[in-house]
Amino acid sequence: xxxxxxxxxxxxxxxxxxxxxxxxxxxxxxxxxxxxxxxxxxxxxxxxxxxxxxxxxxxxxxxxxxxxxxxxxxxxxxxxxxxxxxxxxxxxxxxxxxxxxxxxxxxxxxxxxxxxxxxxxxxxxxxxxxxxxxxxxxxxxxxxxxxxxxxxxxxxxxxxxxxxxxxxxxxxxxxxxxxxxxxxxxxxxxxxxxxxxxxx
Amino acid sequence: xxxxxxxxxxxxxxxxxxxxxxxxxxxxxxxxxxxxxxxxxxxxxxxxxxxxxxxxxxxxxxxxxxxxxxxxxxxxxxxxxxxxxxxxxxxxxxxxxxxxxxxxxxxxxxxxxxxxxxxxxxxxxxxxxxxxxxxxxxxxxxxxxxxxxxxxxxxxxxxxxxxxxxxxxxxxxxxxxxxxxxxxxxxxxxxxxxxxxxxx
Numbered sequence: 001x002x003x004x005x006x007x008x009x010x011x012x013x014x015x016x017x018x019x020x021x022x023x024x025x026x027x028x029x030x031x032x033x034x035x036x037x038x039x040x041x042x043x044x045x046x047x048x049x050x051x052x053x054x055x056x057x058x059x060x061x062x063x064x065x066x067x068x069x070x071x072x073x074x075x076x077x078x079x080x081x082x083x084x085x086x087x088x089x090x091x092x093x094x095x096x097x098x099x100x101x102x103x104x105x106x107x108x109x110x111x112x113x114x115x116x117x118x119x120x121x122x123x124x125x126x127x128x129x130x131x132x133x134x135x136x137x138x139x140x141x142x143x144x145x146x147x148x149x150x151x152x153x154x155x156x157x158x159x160x161x162x163x164x165x166x167x168x169x170x171x172x173x174x175x176x177x178x179x180x181x182x183x184x185x186x187x188x189x190x191x192x193x194x195x196x197x198x199x200x
Numbered sequence: 201x202x203x204x205x206x207x208x209x210x211x212x213x214x215x216x217x218x219x220x221x222x223x224x225x226x227x228x229x230x231x232x233x234x235x236x237x238x239x240x241x242x243x244x245x246x247x248x249x250x251x252x253x254x255x256x257x258x259x260x261x262x263x264x265x266x267x268x269x270x271x272x273x274x275x276x277x278x279x280x281x282x283x284x285x286x287x288x289x290x291x292x293x294x295x296x297x298x299x300x301x302x303x304x305x306x307x308x309x310x311x312x313x314x315x316x317x318x319x320x321x322x323x324x325x326x327x328x329x330x331x332x333x334x335x336x337x338x339x340x341x342x343x344x345x346x347x348x349x350x351x352x353x354x355x356x357x358x359x360x361x362x363x364x365x366x367x368x369x370x371x372x373x374x375x376x377x378x379x380x381x382x383x384x385x386x387x388x389x390x391x392x393x394x395x396x397x398x399x400x
Contacts, residue, residue: 044258047257047258048256048257048258048259049256049257050256056248056249056250057247057248057249057370058244058247058248058368058369058370059248059370061368062368062370062381062383065380065381066381066382066383069390069400070390072400073390073393073400168258168261168262169258170257170258170259170262180265181262181265181266182266183262183266184386186384186386186387187386189389190269190270190273193273200269200272200273
């Protein structure tokens with residue numbers, strides 16, 4: 001079993017964003033590394049019968065209160081994006097392509113993409129925006145633009161989403177530590193305790 | 201606006217049970233009281249399109265891991281009931297009937313019913329079991345048995361469930377403090393912070 005922490009998320013998920021601001025520091029505290037695994041929740045919702053928060057009666061009203069309240073509670077910069085939710089294929093593919101050669105840089109890119117979307121209201125579903133963000137963390141624009149059109153990179157995201165389905169991942173953030181699943185940024189305290197104690 | 205904390209829950213909800221073990225102490229810390237409001241989540245799920253955890257693909261597998269893990273984490277006695285979920289009309293009606301004359305006793309009854317179901321594997325959906333539990337906290341058996349057949353008490357539960365729907369309550373536990381909703385036992389830390397600071 002890998003010592004790494006698997007961090008599944010959809011770039012369109014506010015709670016995934018909150019998790020993205022804390023997970024690497026949490027892992028490092030225990031000498032672990034995080035494996036960033038962007039997925040397409042839409043494909044998973046087709047199986048579980050769920051949908052984006054904002055499409056669910058009552059839950060959508062709650063989300064409008066809870067999301068900004070959590071942002072203030074966690075003290076992370078946040079503004080609700082004007083385009084929400086988004087299809088997250090482009091930023092997800094970028095992360096996988098970078099991860100192939102540089103895992104640390106893929107984490108940095110993941111954090112930058114989440115920040116661009118949820119703190120700066122930039123629509124990262126657009127190719128040009130994802131490339132701008134990637135460039136800001138030192139990734140070559142031309143190479144990335146070319147990769148984002150590559151069938152191999154597209155297939156990688158499909159494959160990863162299917163692999164997440166096989167592990168019964170159903171939400172974002174969804175974290176697997178030592179083979180054990182934790183769903184939600186509100187499980188971080190338990191993840192911390194798990195990493196400190198080896199489970200209970 | 202009431203100073204009380206509204207605690208909505210379904211007696212069939214394990215996370216509602218976890219909340220039931222902590223909420224009165226939390227409220228008392230800030231000189232508040234808890235208004236226990238059992239509801240029938242089934243009626244609400246018809247509106248939101250959701251269902252009991254154990255009927256949802258993937259989420260049900262997660263629940264099997266997360267529920268006992270949370271019980272150990274929160275250090276509350278727990279065993280998964282052999283009959284689950286249950287229709288929670290009977291224990292809910294008992295709580296409302298008692299609350300009419302003695303709010304403190306209704307909280308004590310609520311805690312005892314949750315404990316009987318989730319710590320002692322007693323099926324509180326059954327009239328005889330709910331009456332036994334009520335009797336153990338000093339409630340008159342005959343008077344309760346008669347009340348549980350009263351149309352007024354049945355109507356009270358329908359009315360309360362509808363009132364919860366009007367407030368867009370969609371899960372268990374669901375807590376409203378100063379007009380602000382919090383969903384989930386994993387929001388207790390935020391509720392504590394809210395009560396301490398008056399909001400943020």
